[in-house]
Amino acid sequence: MGLGINGYTSPAARKITGGYDLPEGVDVRGRYDDEFAKILTNDALLFVAELQREFRNHIKYAMECRKEAKMRYNRGGLPGFDPATRYVREGEWTCAAVPPAVADRRVEITGPVERKMIINALNSGAKVFMADFEDALSPSWENLMRGQVNLKDAVDGTISFHDQARNRVYKLNDQTAKLFVRPRGWHLPEAHIFIDGEPATGCLVDFGLYFYHNFAAFRRNQGGGFGPFFYLPKMEHSREARIWNNVFEKAERMAGIERGSIRATVLIETLPAVFQMDEILYELRDHSVGLNCGRWDYIFSYVKTFQAHPDRLLPDRVQVGMSQHFMRSYSDLLIRTCHRRGVHAMGGMAAQIPIRDDPGANEAAMELVKKDKLREVRAGHDGTWSAHPGLIPPIMEVFNNNMGNSPHQIHTMKREDASTITEEDLLQIPRGARTMEGLRLNTRVGIQYLAAWLTGTGSVPLYNLMEDAATAEISRVQNWQWLKYGVELNGDGFGVKVNLDLFGRVVEEEMTRIEKEVGKEKFKKGMYKEASKIFTRQCTTPMLDDFLTLDAYNHIVIHRPKGSSKL
Numbered sequence: 001m002g003l004g005i006n007g008y009t010s011p012a013a014r015k016i017t018g019g020y021d022l023p024e025g026v027d028v029r030g031r032y033d034d035e036f037a038k039i040l041t042n043d044a045l046l047f048v049a050e051l052q053r054e055f056r057n058h059i060k061y062a063m064e065c066r067k068e069a070k071m072r073y074n075r076g077g078l079p080g081f082d083p084a085t086r087y088v089r090e091g092e093w094t095c096a097a098v099p100p101a102v103a104d105r106r107v108e109i110t111g112p113v114e115r116k117m118i119i120n121a122l123n124s125g126a127k128v129f130m131a132d133f134e135d136a137l138s139p140s141w142e143n144l145m146r147g148q149v150n151l152k153d154a155v156d157g158t159i160s161f162h163d164q165a166r167n168r169v170y171k172l173n174d175q176t177a178k179l180f181v182r183p184r185g186w187h188l189p190e191a192h193i194f195i196d197g198e199p200a201t202g203c204l205v206d207f208g209l210y211f212y213h214n215f216a217a218f219r220r221n222q223g224g225g226f227g228p229f230f231y232l233p234k235m236e237h238s239r240e241a242r243i244w245n246n247v248f249e250k251a252e253r254m255a256g257i258e259r260g261s262i263r264a265t266v267l268i269e270t271l272p273a274v275f276q277m278d279e280i281l282y283e284l285r286d287h288s289v290g291l292n293c294g295r296w297d298y299i300f301s302y303v304k305t306f307q308a309h310p311d312r313l314l315p316d317r318v319q320v321g322m323s324q325h326f327m328r329s330y331s332d333l334l335i336r337t338c339h340r341r342g343v344h345a346m347g348g349m350a351a352q353i354p355i356r357d358d359p360g361a362n363e364a365a366m367e368l369v370k371k372d373k374l375r376e377v378r379a380g381h382d383g384t385w386s387a388h389p390g391l392i393p394p395i396m397e398v399f400n401n402n403m404g405n406s407p408h409q410i411h412t413m414k415r416e417d418a419s420t421i422t423e424e425d426l427l428q429i430p431r432g433a434r435t436m437e438g439l440r441l442n443t444r445v446g447i448q449y450l451a452a453w454l455t456g457t458g459s460v461p462l463y464n465l466m467e468d469a470a471t472a473e474i475s476r477v478q479n480w481q482w483l484k485y486g487v488e489l490n491g492d493g494f495g496v497k498v499n500l501d502l503f504g505r506v507v508e509e510e511m512t513r514i515e516k517e518v519g520k521e522k523f524k525k526g527m528y529k530e531a532s533k534i535f536t537r538q539c540t541t542p543m544l545d546d547f548l549t550l551d552a553y554n555h556i557v558i559h560r561p562k563g564s565s566k567l
């Protein structure tokens with residue numbers, strides 16, 4: 001690896017503490033493990049520390065700007081296009097050419113950085129695998145560090161896994177999906193690594209360790225001279241994209257690789273970001289490979305942005321689909337924006353997953369997935385996401401039938417018609433009814449998801465749908481919103497109003513139902529009671545918490561030697 005060879009390490013700065021070989025100013029408070037030590041090398045930690053030191057004030061400033069924007073929206077303001085950057089939106093410019101290795105991205109599979117799933121995903125037949133440190137991962141020290149070990153083995157091509165129960169060995173096929181890595185969002189700290197007395201920024205740890213250990217092998221084995229490739233989540237403004245661009249340039253300089261080697265797809269999954277799509281691409285124009293419709297976080301963000309707007313309440317979560325006007329407008333404008341700038345416009349995740357024990361229900365679920373994907377490809381998306389290997393063949397078929405041999409639709413589906421989409425289109429209130437079953441389902445799903453997350457699992461099947469941090473956020477903020485404004489459940493004919501008494505009863509009854517469904521033993525051993533407490537607090541707090549996982553994170557931080565786990 002170039003960094004150490006270039007004289008980057010300063011041996012004088014070395015300090016060996018608790019087994020790890022630490023540079024000056026860096027403290028690792030997570031458990032020691034020989035495997036983790038191969039990732040947490042002095043050089044790699046110094047690289048992360050350099051990123052942290054250069055960008056921490058920029059990140060703090062960007063987070064302050066988020067707070068200011070929130071206050072504006074809470075005072076009645078609406079997000080919209082920024083007049084100051086009209087020249088960027090109206091200017092004629094394009095992003096750097098798409099690297100040949102990722103020209104065809106028609107089906108991408110996503111999943112947590114778990115060893116067996118990484119092998120299955122890379123072997124799945126998808127064009128791309130997005131390995132997730134974010135929505136699909138509970139960011140415990142074990143998960144994060146094992147994830148880094150797994151990715152390094154995957155990029156080296158040596159990864160294997162022995163499933164002892166089934167006596168099955170997993171190895172990579174000759175042909176595998178191209179790897180993208182999604183680090184955490186800007187807001188999440190990494191409480192097991194302190195730099196100059198402060199917790200490190202989670203995404204700089206994820207990015208820094210992965211980049212440091214893999215850039216050379218990735219460019220050789222996967223990227224055809226480009227890479228590594230990333231997905232960037234939950235941004236709210238182009239100033240946040242500028243920080244990523246600067247992080248990439250610094251990493252490229254330190255590694256001695258060409259500017260523009262690193263490429264990233266940005267998820268447009270917050271409401272403010274839909275008004276910044278050109279600006280985000282512009283900031284990342286040398287490092288961009290497109291935008292993606294992160295539909296689940298986008299719905300969460302709609303509620304969060306309008307938390308103080310009782311005239312913009314959402315109907316039941318199940319009714320907020322891509323056919324709602326504001327969702328369709330967002331996807332259409334994303335396609336138009338990406339294709340005008342010469343990059344991929346990626347579709348999002350259908351929540352349905354294969355249902356093994358009920359062929360009829362399985363067929364219905366597959367039909368819903370195919371319908372969603374048909375809408376995406378016909379609208380002009382160049383590819384889309386799949387949550388499960390079993391969904392790849394039907395999704396691939398839909399894209400093949402509609403795209404033929406072309407790797408993408410960048411030049412053929414310009415969607416000029418979408419240039420007339422207005423702020424009103426993007427903000428239009430979704431239609432539909434609110435029901436008691438909606439409240440119950442939010443509660444049942446939110447608690448079960450959080451119970452899984454607290455025990456180390458970040459994506460789970462619940463009631464035949466994929467649930468992850470983004471979908472659980474919708475359940476949480478929707479309950480909060482309905483409670484805050486005492487809304488009438490107008491969809492089931494009883495006209496019941498949501499209040500604390502009703503919600504208390506719903507939580508109690510849903511906990512009984514969960515216990516029945518999962519069984520007494522699992523319920524007792526699991527973290528359901530803790531999850532219920534956290535979820536209930538977050539749904540009933542007067543001021544909405546920004547993220548479900550920020551408070552919950554304190555429950556999974558384990559410092560060694562034992563000390564305070566609170567941030």
Ligand SMILES: CC(=O)SCCNC(=O)CCNC(=O)[C@H](O)C(C)(C)COP(=O)(O)OP(=O)(O)OC[C@H]1O[C@@H](n2cnc3c(N)ncnc32)[C@H](O)[C@@H]1OP(=O)(O)O
Pocket residue numbers: 109110111112116117118120121132135136296297349353354386387388389459460461465466467468470471
């Ligand atoms: C909003 C967003 O951000 S979406 C992106 C983030 N979310 C995700 O990435 C979700 C990814 N998907 C998953 O985690 C899983 O598919 C779940 C939790 C939804 C369902 O999991 P399960 O019910 O355990 O799946 P199931 O039992 O059907 O798995 C069958 C096989 O497929 C594999 N598999 C399932 N999903 C995936 C995946 N996404 N990637 C790789 N392999 C997978 C399993 O490992 C298993 O392999 P095996 O037969 O070799 O043991």
Ligand SMILES: O=CC(=O)O
Pocket residue numbers: 135267269293294295296297298348349470
């Ligand atoms: O990350 C994807 C989303 O839908 O959220």
Ligand SMILES: [Mg+2]
Pocket residue numbers: 135233267269294296297470
């Ligand atoms: Mg998301």
